[in-house]
Amino acid sequence: MFLYLILTIILVTIDQITKYLTVQNLALFEVKEIIPKFLSFTYIQNSGAAWSLLEGKMWFFYIITLIVIAFLLYYLYTEGRKDKILGVILSIILAGTLGNFIDRVLFQYVVDMIKLEFINFPIFNVADMLLTIGVAVLLFYTIYEEKNPRPSEGDMR
Numbered sequence: 001m002f003l004y005l006i007l008t009i010i011l012v013t014i015d016q017i018t019k020y021l022t023v024q025n026l027a028l029f030e031v032k033e034i035i036p037k038f039l040s041f042t043y044i045q046n047s048g049a050a051w052s053l054l055e056g057k058m059w060f061f062y063i064i065t066l067i068v069i070a071f072l073l074y075y076l077y078t079e080g081r082k083d084k085i086l087g088v089i090l091s092i093i094l095a096g097t098l099g100n101f102i103d104r105v106l107f108q109y110v111v112d113m114i115k116l117e118f119i120n121f122p123i124f125n126v127a128d129m130l131l132t133i134g135v136a137v138l139l140f141y142t143i144y145e146e147k148n149p150r151p152s153e154g155d156m157r
Contacts, residue, residue, distance in 0.1 A: 005091075011095030012127075019113070019125060022043050023043070028043055036117075037117050038117055039116060040117055041114065042113060043111070044112050044123050045111060046111075065100075068097055069101070076090045092133065095130050096128065097127075099126065100125075110127075
């Protein structure tokens with residue numbers, strides 16, 4: 001459990017550092033092209049979820065996020081001990097959840113900055129990437145585990 005929490009702290013720190021650097025180096029709505037026609041940094045403040053859904057509904061986000069954090073910590077403690085891969089996946093999801101929760105509590109919005117120029121997609125941040133990757137990997141891992149169940153302790157004779 002301790003190593004999962006260390007991983008979570010490292011990932012949250014990376015998220016928060018990128019947000020801090022964005023706020024310190026870009027004006028609100030400023031665009032800094034990184035790879036022409038592919039990637040830019042564009043500083044925005046998002047008071048909603050992806051695509052600004054539920055904009056300004058901070059109490060909703062607080063309640064849902066606290067429930068998700070409790071759920072993730074519980075499963076990290078119970079299932080992460082048994083399955084290291086699942087523990088890492090849950091740590092990644094927890095880090096993404098905490099990264100955006102910190103912004104919402106401190107600022108009432110989330111700092112977003114990564115913009116893909118080649119597609120019409122919302123501007124996002126490291127925490128959003130962690131959540132997306134973590135949930136996608138969890139989905140694939142769950143499907144894999146269902147198709148390839150591990151033998152139970154009673155079956156190992």
